[in-house]
Amino acid sequence: MPPASILDDIELIIDDIGGGGGPRPPAGGDGGDDDDSDRGRDRSWGKPSPRRYATAIALAMISILMFFMAMVAAFIVLRASSNKWVTFRVPWILWLNTALLLSSSFTLEIARKKLAASDNRGFRQLWFLTTGLGLFFVVGQLTAWRSLVGQGVYASSTLASGFFYVFTAAHGLHLLGGICALFYVGFRNFDKGNVTRALAAEVTSYYWHFMDGLWVFLLLLLYFGR
Amino acid sequence: MVRIGARFAMVTQGNPGRGSAEPSRHFLSRFLLSTDHKTIGLQYLFLALFSVFLGMGLSFLMRVYLTPGPGHTGFFSASANASDHYAALMLLHGSLMVFFVLTAAPQFGLGYYFLPLQIGAREMAFPSLSALSVWMTFASLLGISVSFFLKTSSGMSLWACSAACFSVAALISALNFCVTCIDLRTQGMTLPRLPITVWSWLITAVLSLLIFSILLAACVLLLSDRFIGTRFFAVPFAAVSALPLLWQRWFWFFAQAEVYVAILPCFGIVSHLLSVFSRKPIWAERFSVLSLCAVGLSGFCIWGFHMFSSGLNPYAPFDFSMLASSLGIPAAFLIASWFGTLWNAKPQLTTAMLFSLGFLSFFLSGAATGLFLSWRGAAPSAITDELVTGHFHLVLGIAATFAILAGLFFWFPKMFGRKLNETLGKFHFWLTFVGAYCIFIPMHWVGLLESSGVSSFPGTATIARAERNLHSFVAFAAAATIAAQLIFLANFLWSLFRGEKLATKNPWRAATLEWFVASPPPNGNFGNFTPVVYRGAYFFGVPFAGADFLPQQLAPELIVSRAS
Numbered sequence: 001m002p003p004a005s006i007l008d009d010i011e012l013i014i015d016d017i018g019g020g021g022g023p024r025p026p027a028g029g030d031g032g033d034d035d036d037s038d039r040g041r042d043r044s045w046g047k048p049s050p051r052r053y054a055t056a057i058a059l060a061m062i063s064i065l066m067f068f069m070a071m072v073a074a075f076i077v078l079r080a081s082s083n084k085w086v087t088f089r090v091p092w093i094l095w096l097n098t099a100l101l102l103s104s105s106f107t108l109e110i111a112r113k114k115l116a117a118s119d120n121r122g123f124r125q126l127w128f129l130t131t132g133l134g135l136f137f138v139v140g141q142l143t144a145w146r147s148l149v150g151q152g153v154y155a156s157s158t159l160a161s162g163f164f165y166v167f168t169a170a171h172g173l174h175l176l177g178g179i180c181a182l183f184y185v186g187f188r189n190f191d192k193g194n195v196t197r198a199l200a201a202e203v204t205s206y207y208w209h210f211m212d213g214l215w216v217f218l219l220l221l222l223y224f225g226r
Numbered sequence: 227m228v229r230i231g232a233r234f235a236m237v238t239q240g241n242p243g244r245g246s247a248e249p250s251r252h253f254l255s256r257f258l259l260s261t262d263h264k265t266i267g268l269q270y271l272f273l274a275l276f277s278v279f280l281g282m283g284l285s286f287l288m289r290v291y292l293t294p295g296p297g298h299t300g301f302f303s304a305s306a307n308a309s310d311h312y313a314a315l316m317l318l319h320g321s322l323m324v325f326f327v328l329t330a331a332p333q334f335g336l337g338y339y340f341l342p343l344q345i346g347a348r349e350m351a352f353p354s355l356s357a358l359s360v361w362m363t364f365a366s367l368l369g370i371s372v373s374f375f376l377k378t379s380s381g382m383s384l385w386a387c388s389a390a391c392f393s394v395a396a397l398i399s400a401l402n403f404c405v406t407c408i409d410l411r412t413q414g415m416t417l418p419r420l421p422i423t424v425w426s427w428l429i430t431a432v433l434s435l436l437i438f439s440i441l442l443a444a445c446v447l448l449l450s451d452r453f454i455g456t457r458f459f460a461v462p463f464a465a466v467s468a469l470p471l472l473w474q475r476w477f478w479f480f481a482q483a484e485v486y487v488a489i490l491p492c493f494g495i496v497s498h499l500l501s502v503f504s505r506k507p508i509w510a511e512r513f514s515v516l517s518l519c520a521v522g523l524s525g526f527c528i529w530g531f532h533m534f535s536s537g538l539n540p541y542a543p544f545d546f547s548m549l550a551s552s553l554g555i556p557a558a559f560l561i562a563s564w565f566g567t568l569w570n571a572k573p574q575l576t577t578a579m580l581f582s583l584g585f586l587s588f589f590l591s592g593a594a595t596g597l598f599l600s601w602r603g604a605a606p607s608a609i610t611d612e613l614v615t616g617h618f619h620l621v622l623g624i625a626a627t628f629a630i631l632a633g634l635f636f637w638f639p640k641m642f643g644r645k646l647n648e649t650l651g652k653f654h655f656w657l658t659f660v661g662a663y664c665i666f667i668p669m670h671w672v673g674l675l676e677s678s679g680v681s682s683f684p685g686t687a688t689i690a691r692a693e694r695n696l697h698s699f700v701a702f703a704a705a706a707t708i709a710a711q712l713i714f715l716a717n718f719l720w721s722l723f724r725g726e727k728l729a730t731k732n733p734w735r736a737a738t739l740e741w742f743v744a745s746p747p748p749n750g751n752f753g754n755f756t757p758v759v760y761r762g763a764y765f766f767g768v769p770f771a772g773a774d775f776l777p778q779q780l781a782p783e784l785i786v787s788r789a790s
Binding site for chain 1: 351352397400401404405408409410435436437438439440442443444446447450454455456457458472475476
């Protein structure tokens with residue numbers, strides 16, 4: 001038999017077992033091997049494992065951390081090499097904001113507990129409380145900017161104030177993404193589709209806690225790096 | 227029994243499966259708004275094709291500028307600030323080639339198209355993110371091209387915005403690639419069974435995920451300097467010497483790793499192709515994969531060796547020199563693996579194989595000149611622009627381009643159902659191969675002449691004339707090589723519409739999953755059934771009923787039934 005026809009044969013066999021876009025073959029050729037019994041299984045197409053959202057958020061957090069650490073490195077380098085590091089008073093409202101953000105992490109966790117106990121009403125209340133706390137945090141950050149501007153501290157004033165504005169702005173934008181996710185999980189109807197509300201809430205909570213911890217780190221850096 | 231089933235499959239093959247919904251007829255929705263990974267891959271490839279021709283045109287203009295004599299009176303002398311123009315040309319050439327060709331083509335172009343096919347997935351993990359990424363890349367290409375024509379200040383701002391935009395696009399793609407590799411592999415596609423191409427795309431994606439955030443952070447600080455008035459890179463607040471250093475450190479942290487983002491997928495493609503066309507498994511496949519990981523890791527760590535002449539901590543150059551040299555170990559292993567694969571093989575010298583061998587040649591010559599550059603004693607005196615340019619273009623630019631072309635010749639039949647013309651392809655290969663050496667080896671000589679300080683010796687006139695002649699020779703070689711690329715363009719366009727149609731699905735007799743679906747693959751890639759994988763991707767030279775390879779998804783009991 002010439003090799004070319006053997007090759008055709010292999011292609012057809014592959015078609016036959018369902019790897020080549022062909023339809024399901026007639027029953028036959030099944031050796032009854034134990035772990036091969038579901039080969040050619042009909043995985044619902046276009047719907048890969050929903051775990052991919054959790055993987056994605058974990059990887060995204062690594063990347064975001066790298067982004068902030070690059071800026072922190074710049075902060076440290078310029079702090080060390082600068083001969084005129086002029087500092088300014090951190091507005092007191094930042095500590096209140098931090099408390100709001102930390103408490104939002106707690107309410108988020110309690111909300112997820114309620115969801116696990118299938119207490120949908122309690123989940124909804126606490127979830128929107130979390131969202132509200134997040135929004136208050138953003139408003140509080142804007143207030144902090146206003147109070148700094150009132151004191152005459154602008155982004156262009158000193159290196160320290162420049163870093164303050166850039167850090168808070170970058171963190172605030174990332175946090176706004178988290179708030180969008182909170183709204184999405186709160187309002188979306190999860191009845192159809194392959195993602196459950198519990199998974200969506202879990203993925204959102206990773207990101208939210210990460211943003212929370214990141215803010216505490218940035219604040220301490222700005223405070224002690226004066 | 228199998229035979230009957232096979233015939234049955236052939237007869238009913240025409241029926242579209244449940245999953246393969248008829249694609250929309252309208253061009254706009256089919257090509258422009260598609261989220262299908264194959265369309266995204268093609269968009270990236272066409273973007274790279276456009277950028278590479280634009281970038282080559284710019285490089286020729288630069289050669290004209292550098293060639294003393296009549297060239298000077300043309301394009302450049304028309305404007306008063308020719309050296310500004312030259313710097314802008316160089317920036318545009320560099321960003322086009324590095325971002326939109328070397329990063330976009332092997333990683334995003336071929337990766338988006340073939341990664342899901344090779345791991346048995348129907349789509350990327352996040353199809354809408356793929357589309358977002360490709361459109362941000364187009365926006366960035368537009369911005370970078372337009373920035374060339376603006377005034378210096380606004381042009382720089384636009385360039386930084388576009389670079390930030392490209393970083394975000396690359397981050398999104400990298401995330402998409404990682405998650406697809408981690409969560410969407412089909413049943414039986416364990417990590418050791420992944421084709422080495424998939425490994426290289428995965429490692430590159432991890433690396434991009436880390437380094438493009440650094441470029442993004444640098445661009446954000448630069449843009450905040452330009453738009454909200456911070457002064458991170460301005461003089462009044464910091465010691466003057468620290469300012470460019472900060473940018474340089476960041477830039478080289480990114481750029482050194484970016485080199486590996488560009489070259490790692492090429493390593494993967496070349497390993498894959500050498501194995502397929504030698505009809506032999508990859509020599510020490512698992513160690514090759516580990517070497518790829520090691521190259522990625524040390525690529526992330528050795529940024530400092532670009533900074534020898536910039537006043538680092540006195541101990542730092544030693545560390546970085548050691549790290550840079552230690553990169554040689556995994557790199558040497560990869561080279562050993564390529565030659566081990568070729569050893570005693572009877573390679574089929576298709577155009578794709580020729581380009582892979584060409585990659586090997588350029589990579590080795592480039593690596594040889596690189597040894598001198600990683601020696602820190604050489605740093606201040608001997609390293610001139612021309613020497614570095616020559617080294618860098620051999621080892622990265624030309625080598626990677628050859629790998630991309632190899633991949634293109636290899637996968638073109640799968641993407642379009644027609645083959646690229648082999649005769650034209652080989653003609654193009656030899657012209658480019660010889661031409662590239664004629665450009666870049668004399669460039670090394672010019673660099674050595676400049677660094678040797680001979681200009682103060684007697685006989686200066688002779689040496690100066692030699693240097694001038696070398697410059698002219700390089701310019702003519704560049705013109706000829708660029709002209710030879712038109713052969714490729716003609717071949718590409720002609721084969722797209724008139725090329726020889728494929729007789730079988732698997733013209734190269736490769737064992738990976740993508741070769742057992744129709745060409746081009748249907749929507750949803752695998753019809754109603756997901757393939758199940760039983761073995762690694764390089765079972766060549768295994769006699770099976772007259773054929774010499776085992777496809778990844780051929781079940782063991784079928785082999786038994788054929789053999790008996």
